[in-house]
Amino acid sequence: MVTGETVNAERKGKDPFIKDKLMTDSAMEYLLRISLDGLKRVLRNNKFTMPDVTVTELEE
DSSP, X not given: XXXXXXXXXXXXXXXXXXXXXXXXXXXXXXXHHHHHHHHHHHHHHTSOOOOHHHHHHHHO
16 A cells, blocks of 8 residues: 555655565574674674774764
8 A cells, every 4th residue: 555655755765665674584584693793793892893984083
């Protein structure tokens, strides 16, 4: 069913079906895997890492 909200979302470049796509088994497995990889990295480094571009912007 197409609603005004769906049409407006598409105009703004937003995916009105993103929730459905993120709820698939493969998407949830992927999100869990990258979350666990990030957690391992934080625990290994004892801190969050910041991308170089972020560090540069903060220094300016």
